[in-house]
Amino acid sequence: MTHISFLHRAALSAAVLGLAAGAAHAQDQKIKTKSSAGKTKTTVSTSGQSGVGITLANLDRSVPPCDDFFQFANGTWMKNNPIPESETSWGGFNQLRNRNRDVVHGILEKVAADRTAKPGSNAQKVGDFYAAALDSVAVEKAGLKYLQPRLDKINAIQDVAGIQRYLADPRNLGKGWYGLGVGQDAKNSNVYAVQMRQGGLTLPDRDYYLKDDARSKAIRAAYRTYQVNTFKLLGDDQATAERNADAVTRLETRMARASRDRVALRDRESNYNKMTVAQVAAAYPNLDIPLRLKESGLSGAKEIIVGQPDYLKEANVMIKEEPIADQKQYLRFHLVEGVSSALPKAYVDENFRLTQVLTGAKVPQARWKRAFAATDGALGEAFGQIYVDQDFSPAAKARAKAMVENMRQAYAERIQATEWMSAATKKEALTKLNAFVVKIGYPDKWKDYSKLNISRESALNNLFAVAEFNTMDNLSKFGQPVDRAVWGMTPPTVNAYYNPSLNEIVFPAGILQPPFYDPKADDAVNYGGIGAVIGHEMTHGFDDQGRKVDSQGNLRDWWTKEDGEKFMAKADVVGKQYDAFTPLDSVHVNGKLTMGENLADLGGLTIAYQAFMKTPQAKAGKMIDGFTPEQRFFLSYAQIWRVNQRPEALRQQVQTDPHSPGHYRTIGPLQNFPEFHKAFQCKDGDKMVRSASNRAKIW
Template sequence: MKSNDLTPPIALRCGCFGSPAFAGLDLSGCDPGVRAQDDLYRAVNGRWLDETEIPADRPRHGSFSQLNDRTNAQLRDLVDELVAVPQAPGSVADQVSAFYAAHRDTEAIDRAGLAPIRSLLAEIDGLQTPLQLAQWQGRMQGQLDTPVRLWVAPDFEQPGVNRAITWQGGLGLPDRAYFLDSHDPRLAAARAAYAEYLLCLATLSGEPDPAAAAEQVMQIEQRIAAVHWDRVDNRDPARLFNPMTPAELMRDAPGFDWVAFLASAGLVRIDRLSVSQPSAVRGIGQLFAEVPLADWRCYFRLHCLDAAAECLPAAFREAHFAFHGTALTGVKTERPRWQQAISELNRALGDGLGQLYVARHFSLAHKLKAQALVNTLLAAYRESIENLSWMTPATRARALEKLAKYTCKIGYPEHWRDTRQLLVLADDALGNRQRAARFEWQRLAATAGQPLDRQEWAMPPQTVNAHYNPSLNEIVFPAAILQPPFFDIAADDALNYGAIGAVIGHEISHGFDDEGSRFDGDGVLRNWWIDADRAAFDALGARLVAQYEAYEPLPGRRLNGRLTLGENMADLSGLQIAFKAYRRASAGAAAQGNDVCSDAQRFFFGWAQVWRDKVRPERAFQLLAIDPHAPAEFRANGAALNHDGFHAAFATRPGDRMFKPPDERIRIW
């Protein structure tokens, strides 16, 4: 607080340490010594940040992890009830119960030793020709991160058809920069930890020369990293879309039998696929031709052991945690085994577990309230587009057409995936994981070249997340995120619009960020912009890049404004639209605030509370390299800084750290 400022800190003016309290707002987390005009994030979360310790088994802790904890506890209660009594053989409840019990039974896993993975290791040892190597990698799709991975998704030019796509992979460290940056000591430490982990895996599995095996793998991954595209390049859908036939792929990327690879993956009858990073595919094809087959066998042995380590004896589990947990993210202790089992269940039987979850924890009232919020946000977005000052009528008409074609999924799917043919055994943790991954890949591969099923969900309802899909032009809000602090059916509109309203606005805005805006309302990748409008839009994006690249979350490590541009655009536009929607929804209603906290102020407090988060330095460093989202404090403050409503609500003025002159504020949508 400035010495000549006679007003109390805004935290006090907003009732954060006095009455009345408002449902949905955690008053205890505010910092009375910080004014929102100087730092909205710390004004709302400062006391919580100062007093909260990150749990020893977490790389970070905050609103998202607390909601994940609540959801996992709900899931545990459900599954424990199933495990306690016999279930009908072959039923969803029986599969969930058996899978969970097997993963939790570490004593049985320890007794089994390496027996569950020996057949897979023997398969690798039996690979004697390049053709066999290609075929084996095809069979491993969905189970192993191979140097070139396969997926199936809507075609960028014909979004009504599913298309097989390739994607670069094969690295045991989080990003290519971990191998290629020789200057940052933190990256060097991560490489050393990875080399040590590989040595441990090689030793535990009985490699004749563990040190040589670890070095062979490091050398292969160094070469893979050298041909990978960086994460900024991977944000350009036009560059990623490269349709070709399997024969053309064989011609353009010699050195590897791509046809055999695709056929063994179950993609036998496809007429074309999209090669996402063509230069990386060519480079990896060349690696397969140049690197001795014996070295590839070693590489895949250690990668399979890494992928399976959590379902192998204690020494493997401990080594896996020491690297993936402590070395990369700073976590001190492992999560309880039951939490690991819930995570495994969500991946393997997400729909089966989701059916049980929504039946108990997601009401029709929640769905209807969320749908009403979505409708209000879409109406506000339409109004905003209609009044854009920088867009010409022709482009505006196309933007409105796209918005009118949005679809929305809330809560859970109308139809659940059928997993009755999946074999799940109560004494085979690794086998369950492998069979579930293979089952899901076979389901996905069978859709290649087939009409798109618009009823499909990409994530189960117990996921604390939301997303926008540009090819389907849809926004999706699973049941689990529709809980406090994001959505509280008992809270007033100001808090809900500032929290889940801004999340909804964020996902809507992804259709109009620098990536999503390249797709039209039917999901087709095409330029629907007038050139002058696109130039004006790109100029606004460049200003946002500059704003976020000025932030320095860690000493000497600034934000990558281009990597985070899409998410920053969505945060900014989502918050702006949510505020307009709140004003629209509350027009004519009696104010719910009082003389210490206005409705508008509470809206922004709800927004800042959503981003409450503490991150270990190791994890923060990792996220700066791989995460397209900015750190929480910059998401909260960076969007509010450009928001006219924020400045009006808190009466900011020159000298306040959050003040930004009106003519410098970035307004996109």
Template sequence: MKKLLIGAALGALLLPASGALAQDHDHACIDEACTVFELFQASEPGATVTGWQGVEAPRYGTWGFDLAGRDTSVEPGESFFRHANGAALDRMQIPSDRTSYGSFALLRELSDNRLKAMIDGLVARTDLAPGSDEAKIADAYRAYMDEARIESLDAQPLQPYLAAIRAADTHDKLAVYMGETQGRFGGSIFGTGITIDQKAPTRYVVATGQSGIGLPNRDYYLEERWAEKKALYRAYVERMLEMIGWDDPAANADAILAFETRIAEAHWTPIQNRNRDETYNEYTIAQLASEAPGFPWQAYYDAVGVGGVPRLIVRQDTAMPKIAAIYAETPVEVIQAWQAFHTTDDAAGLLSKRFSDAQWEFRSRDLQGQPAQRSRDKRAISFAEGMLGEAIGRQYVAEYFPAESKAKMEELVANLRTALGNRINTYDWMSDETKAAAQDKLAKFTVKIGYPNKWRDYSDLEIRGDDLFGNAERAGLFQWNYRLNRLNDPVDKDEWGMFPQTVNAYYNSANNEIVFPAAILQPPFFDPDADPAVNYGGIGGVIGHEIGHGFDDQGSKSDGDGVLRNWWTPEDKARFEALTTRLGAQYDQFEPIPGFNVQGGLTMGENIGDAAGTAVGLEAYHLSLDGQPAPVIDGLSGDQRFFYGWAQVWQSKYRDDALRQQIATDPHSPAEFRVIGPLRNIDAWYDAFDVQPGDKYYLAPEDRVRIW
């Protein structure tokens, strides 16, 4: 099920990196872990998590910021991240079943706890109508928790797949198999899905991109610093092949690694994959077959179900001929073994303990340093949510999202839009013509808060309480058919890319929309009882971040209607790119862990979002004061409390392996530099905390980058 490009890609506050498919910048999220199916464990700040906790939102101090969490021995200019959060970070322990911990994790645990309480209540009921969403949720959970049945089946659910792979004894048959298993378990050297057409965002289009590797991205195959992880991967491939009884697992593991290394050499880099101009390439299937011979494109697309489309979008056009040639040159037996491994790896979490443990040991322990696996009931919650997320979200909203939170958010968003509009008018690097286009885009933003206006219909999805593997298969096909069947329909502007219970937010450039799920509208991001300065620094910064994505180095390539086109004058575009280059150079210097510097080019969009979020959020806070001076609280000015509010949002720590992987793969900077990076470019931060020349993160006024 790793082959599907889901809709228009998310650009969220936190975004997961993927080695399988190039990230589409159409969505930008605030958090680097923005997958809607992954839930995290957390508890009170600094506590060790040992089990399920409560369902009450956390509180931070008496007015929204935890003063006791600071480390005032660290000067703000030496590390504002440590100054604002150091004591809390020193107390904080990463739970053994997690690779990171912090403010986002705390709210994810809260979301988990609430889902657990809701689902436990459904499982206990005997009056649920068969086929109802509530019954499906309960059955999905029951099936995952039925360990006795899962152990008794062992690898049996895989056998039809493995038999089909053995029968696919030619290159053409294997390509057809890749297409036929769309939405099911398995691998493909190309990822195909249905997405919003970036140049005609009222319609959907088929998109195809590079795939075929099992490590997080190409760097893991090609850079010496990842040699240990590559060796662990090769051992994992052999282990999985042994477990399914595949012939000569050692030799096939070597061949699979060699095959994937060649594919990785052809892959575009993560930075290349961010470029929306370069990843939009129109082709007919016949043109693709002509330019990328060696792969039976028409047969493949026929098997996927899109063989009759008049056009498609190819993401990495120069990589496709290379990968197709590699496919043609590789012996059938190697591709069969490769497919058998990826199918097993894809399904392992739903098989017996020996498979699920092996998958966890490599993917979480070896790659990311996670010492312990999540408990089965937590994984069961995630599984049920992955299949029936909006059905669960509907109940979550009814129980946990007050109407006043939505109203307050609407007011905050309006203030942020006004602040950015005012700022655009003052920019001396932008012409009146470009300013007018930017104002038009800002005016056309759509805002979604809390939950969808209409809920997903799951009536055609069959879920059984005694069929875990079958539930996953049916859910994958249900999701794929849902997208496939609307290919010729107008774009559904009401659709959400996240569930209400997801702790995140995102911008979608094709719809020119910013989206804030219910679960993020809680402390430390948003507290209706908190000091407004802290709320503007927290959720205000998040709002500004998402609006900023509409004007970052990639989001700025779409207009107010979501159309991918250039609305800049050449001179303004050159000045904008000069500013982004300077910002990227700043982030290139950050070294969160020895030997691993932040990649300013990879993180550019999120860094611009953070810069916009803090600068525009601060101006919106000042506007909210309506000309009155900000009150002083506990000796702190309004501006100081605003900056503390932003820093508290990013209170988090990582395991070393997880941090290395994030730096290599993720378009988000590590939390420390999501605090330091934007603030050192804001004049008011220097004034608020008396940051002076000689301080580690001091920038001279002429070196500060002010974009939005």
């Protein structure tokens, strides 16, 4: 499993990074601002030079930079860019994502129109998958034709043994009582291990089932409506549909009570519980794990890493206790819910009505955008090869690689200069830093889709084929050497990530363009953008959970006891700072849930600034558009986070996402950053300046 990525997951439809637009006008400028302390400051440019990568029109100069730098850097853009009806959030980041999507759209349309592709080739599979997903007429005509055999299979279950057989078959699609798969052993990263974990819920978080506030109740009501209407579409009458919906909700609520919350799920040690297969079989006999392993081709496994033992204990009891009829309705609903995107429009509409309540979206995404997302998820590396040939040059990859190495050097300097860390821990930290594997743009070894069969006959059958292919691909890893060339994101993805078990930082081609990186822009813009992203992913290797993994990707405590305690004391300062942020009335950021990302933001900014100060631009100090190099660095950082969000989406983000909202990803680190205060002449008492006693500094 990969580490939480740099940006919000696409499931939230949340765009939290900004896209910089064209060049500003070349002219001398005077910028007068007042701090919250009432002091006026004036910066004057006499260079007459115009820069690229920072959009001056986005600034709201009525807001002093020392009061709220996010608003100063982005306020006018936010006023002039309302959220489109099909979006739950809207930021400059959406523009970059849309730009990439438009490029890919052209590729997909061309491939889909070409009926001469060799059968079995990637081009045939991509073209047929996309064309089938677009073909709404065929989907409506098929109705439940391709789903019915799977519904019949569930309907034929008569007893607990039938439930066990169904859950044991890796070809069956839909949520089960638990998850089982193959992944790197966290304490022995050179081997793959069988892993079990909690699962089975539909709503985005366990708390939606358990809390009694008005928002949670409204979501549960919308979820019940979605369930009832889905069952009615399947042919149930009103009373039966309501009874079945209540059964599904009751089972999921019981699962939710046994589930660990998102903060607990961040704790790598407590989620690592290695047991022998015999111990697992004895602890959870009703799950019939030996049968599951046999059907999955994993009979050779001797051990299983159990993520959440208490949850599995409850799942074991549920399978025996709960009525078979109710369990069948659970399986039936989740089969349909999991493939609703490839079912007739009535099913899609019901699913979207729930999404509206959860996120505030007004209308669905265009069908081609949904078809693109599905194709990206199914065959992303197949058409990704075409994408990078068209949209990502070898020179861009080389430049990005050089920047990563500059950042690695800057990080090493910060580690060596750290006063609170002992020599022994510094040595281990530098070993880990130097061992970071860097992946840029696209895989060196592309994924092999030869065992995946795709046709234009049925979009639904294609989903089933992809699900089975991915499951079998995962299970086949057991007993094989660890594949260190694998990628967790497709090339067009506008994102980045750190994978602790591989000790790697990964930057797809999609993010290596403006506003993050622009070869036409000055170093301040690039280090404030992609530099901060690179530093962010590097810092994940040293955040509160990443620090528990060594240079080889193994879960191992390589810190001295004293250094570990000092680190956590510093991290706790950051946690308390974010706990106090309130994006909505009575809604606070969860400092524990967002700890890793907040530490990565602060560390990323620190390292990027350190690297930037080595550049000729920083040393020359020449102004551009009325701003010093340092000021442009911080403006670039702030403008990538510009975003408008619907209240519903913001609430969901705070409850479920380990990333803080964009506003606080900007001001949170900067409030702790003396270099920012100096650049904009902020003083003690300004809102962007934390008192020395409350200031966070780690690297």
